[in-house]
Amino acid sequence: MARNIRSRAGPGRLAAEVSTFINRRREIAEVRRLLSTARLVTLTGAGGTGKTRLAVRVARELRRAFADGVWQVDLAGIGDGSLLEYAVADALGLRGAPDVPTSRLLIDYLSDRSVLLVLDNCEHLVDDCARLVNALLRAASGVRALCTSRQPLGVIGETVFTVTPLSVPEPGVALATGAAVTYAALALFAERAGAAVPGFTLHAGNLKTVVEICERLDGLPLAIELAAAQLRTRSIEQLAAGLADRFRLLATRHAIPGHHRRLQETFDWSFTTCTVPERKLWARVAVFRGSFDLHAVTTVCASDDLPVEAVVDSLAGLVDKSIAIREEVAGQNRYRLLDTVREYGLGQLGDTDGMPALLRRRHRDWYLHLAERFEAEWFGPDQQRWLTRLRLEQDNVRAAIGWCLTTPGESRAGLRLVADLQYYWLVGGALREGADWLDRALAANSAATPERARALHTYCRILVSSQGDAAQAPERAQEFLALSRRLDEPSLVARAFHVLCLTAQLDNDMARAQQMAEEAVVRFAALGEMDATVVSAQIALARTVLSQGDRARAARICAECYAVCAAHGEQWGRSQALGESALVALDGGDVAQATGYANERLRIKSALGDTLGIATTLEILAGIAVAAEAYERAALLLGAADRVRQQLGQRTFASPWLRSWRKEYVAAAVGALGEAGFDDALRRGTELSHDDALAYALGAAGDRTRRTRSAKPAAEAGPAAPLTRRERQVAELIAEGLSNKQIASRLVISQRTAESHVENILTKLGFTSRTQVASWVTKHPPS
Numbered sequence: 001m002a003r004n005i006r007s008r009a010g011p012g013r014l015a016a017e018v019s020t021f022i023n024r025r026r027e028i029a030e031v032r033r034l035l036s037t038a039r040l041v042t043l044t045g046a047g048g049t050g051k052t053r054l055a056v057r058v059a060r061e062l063r064r065a066f067a068d069g070v071w072q073v074d075l076a077g078i079g080d081g082s083l084l085e086y087a088v089a090d091a092l093g094l095r096g097a098p099d100v101p102t103s104r105l106l107i108d109y110l111s112d113r114s115v116l117l118v119l120d121n122c123e124h125l126v127d128d129c130a131r132l133v134n135a136l137l138r139a140a141s142g143v144r145a146l147c148t149s150r151q152p153l154g155v156i157g158e159t160v161f162t163v164t165p166l167s168v169p170e171p172g173v174a175l176a177t178g179a180a181v182t183y184a185a186l187a188l189f190a191e192r193a194g195a196a197v198p199g200f201t202l203h204a205g206n207l208k209t210v211v212e213i214c215e216r217l218d219g220l221p222l223a224i225e226l227a228a229a230q231l232r233t234r235s236i237e238q239l240a241a242g243l244a245d246r247f248r249l250l251a252t253r254h255a256i257p258g259h260h261r262r263l264q265e266t267f268d269w270s271f272t273t274c275t276v277p278e279r280k281l282w283a284r285v286a287v288f289r290g291s292f293d294l295h296a297v298t299t300v301c302a303s304d305d306l307p308v309e310a311v312v313d314s315l316a317g318l319v320d321k322s323i324a325i326r327e328e329v330a331g332q333n334r335y336r337l338l339d340t341v342r343e344y345g346l347g348q349l350g351d352t353d354g355m356p357a358l359l360r361r362r363h364r365d366w367y368l369h370l371a372e373r374f375e376a377e378w379f380g381p382d383q384q385r386w387l388t389r390l391r392l393e394q395d396n397v398r399a400a401i402g403w404c405l406t407t408p409g410e411s412r413a414g415l416r417l418v419a420d421l422q423y424y425w426l427v428g429g430a431l432r433e434g435a436d437w438l439d440r441a442l443a444a445n446s447a448a449t450p451e452r453a454r455a456l457h458t459y460c461r462i463l464v465s466s467q468g469d470a471a472q473a474p475e476r477a478q479e480f481l482a483l484s485r486r487l488d489e490p491s492l493v494a495r496a497f498h499v500l501c502l503t504a505q506l507d508n509d510m511a512r513a514q515q516m517a518e519e520a521v522v523r524f525a526a527l528g529e530m531d532a533t534v535v536s537a538q539i540a541l542a543r544t545v546l547s548q549g550d551r552a553r554a555a556r557i558c559a560e561c562y563a564v565c566a567a568h569g570e571q572w573g574r575s576q577a578l579g580e581s582a583l584v585a586l587d588g589g590d591v592a593q594a595t596g597y598a599n600e601r602l603r604i605k606s607a608l609g610d611t612l613g614i615a616t617t618l619e620i621l622a623g624i625a626v627a628a629e630a631y632e633r634a635a636l637l638l639g640a641a642d643r644v645r646q647q648l649g650q651r652t653f654a655s656p657w658l659r660s661w662r663k664e665y666v667a668a669a670v671g672a673l674g675e676a677g678f679d680d681a682l683r684r685g686t687e688l689s690h691d692d693a694l695a696y697a698l699g700a701a702g703d704r705t706r707r708t709r710s711a712k713p714a715a716e717a718g719p720a721a722p723l724t725r726r727e728r729q730v731a732e733l734i735a736e737g738l739s740n741k742q743i744a745s746r747l748v749i750s751q752r753t754a755e756s757h758v759e760n761i762l763t764k765l766g767f768t769s770r771t772q773v774a775s776w777v778t779k780h781p782p783s
Contacts, residue, residue, distance in 0.1 A: 011689070012069030013091060014056055014118070019195070021057055022166065022188045022221070024050075029752075031058045031161055035116075035144060036741045036751065038159040039137050042122075042147040045163035047340035048222030048263045051148035052120050054163055059118050059146060064759045065740075067769040068113040068142075076121040076339035077290035077395030080402050081128035086433050088117070088132070090394075093647060095429030095611040098462050100649030102432050103135060109646060110140040114769060121339050122149035130155050165219030169211055185214040188221060192228035193236075200231065209240045216243050222340065223266035229322035230273060243269060267344040270323065279348070280306050281314040282323060286345030287359045290395030291329065291336040300362045330388050360403050361410075367393065367400040368413060371420040378423050379531040381569030384607055390424050391609075397421070401437055411444040415451045422458040423532060426465055427572055429611040432649075435462050448483055453492050456480040457499065464502040465612065474503045494523035498537040501544070508656035514544035535561050535573035542580045546587060547657055555584045575604040575613060582620055591628045598624060599698055606694055614694075615644040619662060621697050626665040631672040632681045634665065639685020640693035723764060728782065730757040734770050735777040 031054065034041045043051045059070040073091040078084060085102035089095075094105055117136070122129040130153040133145050137157070147153060152160045166184035169175050181187040186202065189210055193200040202210060213236075217223040230239050271279055284301040285292075297315060302308045315335065318324035324335050337345065349356050370393065374386050390397065397417075404414025418437045425434025438459040445452055460480055463473040477499045484492035501516035520537040524530075538561050546554035558581040565574035578601035585594035598621050605613035618641035625634035670678045688696060723731060726747075733743045744754040758770075767773055 012063060012066075012071050014060055014070060014072050015052075015074070017053075017056065017060075020191050021053060022184045022191065024054060024057075024184065027054055027161075027163065028058055028061065031055075031146070032062065033741075033751065034159050034161060035062065035146065036739060038157065039143070040133060040145045040147070040153070040155055040158045042149055042152050042158055042160050043163050044149055044152055044160055046220070046263060047150060047343075048220045048266075049163045049165055050221040051163045053221070055118050055120060055146050055148050059116055062116060064762065065755070066114045066116045066144075068115045070116040070118065072118040072120060074120045075125055075129075076342075077399075078125065079289060079399055081125050082436075083398055083402075083433075084125055084128045084132055086430075088119075089432075093611075095431065095648050098431050098435035098465075100432065103132070105432070105649040106132075106136060107139040108649065110136060110143050112142065113140065114142040115140075115144075117143060117145045119145060119147045122147050122153065123151055126151060126153055129153055166214075166221055166224070168214045168219045171215070175207065175211065183214075185217075185219040185221075185224060186210060189214055189224050189228050192225050193231050196229050196231045206236050209236050213240050213243060216240075217266060220263055220266070222338070223263055226266055226270050226322055229320065230270075232320055242273070263340065264344075267341070270321065271344075271348065274321065274323075275314070275317065277306055277310045277314040278317045278321075281311060282318060282341075282345045283348040283350075284345075284355070284359055285315070285318075285324070285335075286337060286342045286349065287356075287363050288337075288396055289399045291327070291334040291392060292396060293332060293334050296366055296396075297335070299366050300359060329392060334392065360407075363396070364400040364403055364410070364413060364417075367397050368417045368420075371397070371417050374424065375420040375422065379535075379568060379570055379573070381571075383427075383571050387424065387428050387608060390421070390428065401441075405440055405444055411441065412449070412451055415441045415445045415455050419451065419455040419458045422461060423572070425458065425462055427608055427610045427613070429609065429648075431462050431465060431612075435459065438462070448486060450487055450489060450492075453480060453483045453487060453489065456483065457492065457495050460499040460503075464499070464506055473506060474500075477503045490523065490527055491529060494520050494527065494529070494537075495533055497523065498533065498540065501537070501540045505540070505543070505655050505657065510544050510547040510657060514541065514548060517541035517544050530564065532570070532573050535565060535570075536576065539573075539576045539580050542584070543655075543657075546580070546584055551584055551587055554580065558584060571604050572608060572610070575601045575608075575610070578604070579613075579617065579620060582624070586624055586627060589627075591624060594624050594627075595621070602694065602697055611644060612648060615641050615648065618644065618693070618697055619658075623661060623665045626668050629672070631669045632677075634669045635673065635678050635681030636685035636688070637697060638666065638669075639682040640688050640697065641685075642682070643686045643688070643693070644690075723761060727757055727761050727764070730754065731761050731773055731777050734758065734761070735774040737774075 031041060031043070035058070043055055045051055056072065059072065063070050071091050073088050075084070075087060078087050085106060089102050089106060092106075092109065094109055117133075119129055119133070126149060129147065129149070133147070133153060134155050136143055137145065137155075152158060166188060168185045169183055181190065181202070190200070190202045213227060214224060217227060227239060227243065230242075234242070271282070274282065281297075281301055284306075285297055287300065288296070294312065294315065298308045298311045302311050306314075315324060319326045319335070323341055324337055326333055326335050328334075349359075351357075370390075374390060377386065401414050401417055404410040404417065418434070418441045421434065425431055438455055442452065442455055442459065445455075456476060457480055460473060460477050463476065477496065480499060481493065481496035484496050497516050497520035501513045501520060504510070504513035504516055517537060517540045521534075521541055524534045524537060538557055542554040542557040542561075545557070558577045561577040562574055562581070565571075565577060578597045582594045582597035582601065585591075585597060598617055602614065602617040602621070604610075605617055618637050622634045622637035622641065625631070625637060673681065685693070729747065730743055733746060738746065740754045740758060741751050743749075743758075744751040747754070761767075761773055765773065765776060767776070
């Protein structure tokens with residue numbers, strides 16, 4: 001019920017708990033025990049039993065056991081199995097290159113890491129989840145998976161744990177008020193009722209009624225929460241009477257298992273408690289995936305029988321009834337439905353008046369309009385805001401594209417939508433996904449249209465941005481040029497020459513690249529155009545003339561681009577100009593100026609979340625460090641860049657010219673430090689967190705960076721904090737390769753005690769993995 005945030009306790013991402021977690025100690029302990037021996041545990045159960053909350057709580061308690069973090073992937077917003085791998089990569093912060101399959105990116109990244117993946121809401125993607133989890137577990141021995149699904153994945157080695165409803169008193173059991181909260185269902189009702197009606201408590205006068213309500217709801221947490229929310233508008237007695245009447249009416253109409261039936265009945269009952277406008281909106285708003293804002297809802301869902309004012313009031317009513325969830329994200333209010341609530345809404349929509357198709361089309365039109373605005377406003381002061389907005393809208397954008405490409409007669413709109421998102425794919429780190437959508441959209445639209453030409457432009461930019469397909473990029477660029485000429489579109493022809501410049505750079509034909517860049521820049525000037533692509537063409541020209549020895553002209557072009565971007569409040573193009581300016585300054589021997597340019601570029605890239613740009617800037621700074629004879633710093637920066645590149649599935653610069661430069665300065669650093677010294681510094685760079693790497697690169701290293709610069713390899717670390725006798729025993733057993741369960745058995749202690757000892761050892765020695773502890777034991781035998 002809350003947006004994902006990064007854990008302060010270490011790497012990873014888990015949904016924040018914003019309401020009380022009702023005690024499930026037995027279940028938590030059992031799932032933790034299962035994960036200590038099984039690499040795949042699936043929590044199953046009916047919708048509304050609390051699988052997600054249990055999984056998140058277990059994962060949070062296990063954070064210290066996984067050196068590289070626990071990562072939650074919410075699949076409720078993913079309607080197409082082909083997007084599963086992207087969702088996992090997004091959660092891990094991986095940004096794949098177009099020529100690296102996402103499955104390979106995931107396997108390469110996870111192969112040597114200790115990670116717990118929490119795949120949440122797998123039931124509608126069971127086969128896809130099974131294939132992916134099976135592949136990851138086979139390839140990455142340090143990975144474990146905790147899944148939630150209404151049915152098992154069916155993977156060999158899977159351990160299934162059934163999440164049952166919350167405990168309720170047995171019928172007829174006399175219950176004292178003070179003992180009521182020992183039953184989880186009653187405790188949950190009391191807590192949620194207190195949130196709906198401040199001051200609500202369980203007492204002798206209402207206890208029997210609350211027990212009756214929880215019994216009728218079979219202890220289902222979601223059903224209890226929906227019911228408790230009704231206390232805002234009715235008394236506890238009215239709530240109980242309404243449930244009783246509704247369930248008697250429905251009892252003969254459902255031939256489905258008990259817990260599923262109770263949730264269905266609860267939704268049916270909640271539906272009847274809504275006003276007519278609220279019912280209509282519940283059904284219509286279910287067309288959205290993930291989260292959405294009020295403007296989108298009013299545009300997509302309003303109609304003659306549900307005007308905008310009624311939509312606004314009804315959405316507030318659905319929030320009051322806990323049917324819709326409101327949350328503040330990036331300073332704005334957004335809304336979402338739980339997956340089970342959304343499914344129910346879709347079931348109420350029907351198809352008697354063509355409403356589902358109308359809503360899908362309106363939904364698509366809204367996100368197409370959003371993409372068009374993004375493209376039109378990209379060259380301006382709101383780039384960071386736009387990237388944040390599109391990342392929030394990712395599930396809905398995917399749904400809109402997918403609908404276009406699977407609905408007859410709509411693929412051309414899908415082509416427009418994918419093409420207009422060019423700078424989201426390029427700067428937002430979604431190169432692989434953008435390339436895949438473009439593959440599908442272009443295949444579905446072979447006609448010679450302006451939409452196809454613009455899509456080819458976007459596709460070519462993606463291919464050449466990060467070591468794209470060397471064979472396909474030039475071929476597609478030539479197709480783009482030919483089609484633009486055929487359509488007599490001068491602006492597109494100019495853009496085609498820019499792309500041809502980039503493909504020539506990939507071939508290391510810098511003379512031809514300069515010729516193509518000159519042609520593009522001249523054509524743009526004749527048209528009087530100025531946008532991010534025009535700036536990119538000018539920057540490409542600056543690089544080509546620098547490679548040909550004309551440093552002065554390259555400097556002038558960069559300065560002009562920087563000034564134009566600054567005048568427009570534009571950030572991305574400015575950062576591109578700064579990168580080339582750093583190379584120009586370095587070519588002239590001005591290390592201080594080059595450092596200033598690169599640092600400013602890094603700050604912008606970081607603010608935009610431009611992962612590829614961050615990696616490139618770190619490599620530029622490494623080259624500058626070599627020029628300053630700061631060889632250890634250079635190796636550390638290269639290590640940090642390599643870590644980011646690994647997230648992209650890349651190795652180094654796309655440009656052969658820049659790769660050659662990197663090869664030269666790496667050789668200089670190795671020569672100065674020796675291979676062992678270089679490798680050690682490189683390794684320490686790869687161990688820097690994202691924030692620490694940026695701080696170090698910008699010359700404001702914090703404590704973590706200072707420790708990294710002066711630290712010896714983990715195996716050589718000294719006993720800064722002495723271990724107790726028992727902790728020493730546990731450390732030695734860790735060195736033998738024993739699990740926490742095996743350690744507990746060997747020392748005749750509880751597994752939880754063994755886990756506590758392991759956590760204390762890691763904290764005292766400043767380590768993050770059991771491997772480091774084992775190395776330390778080897779280096780420090782008992783005295």
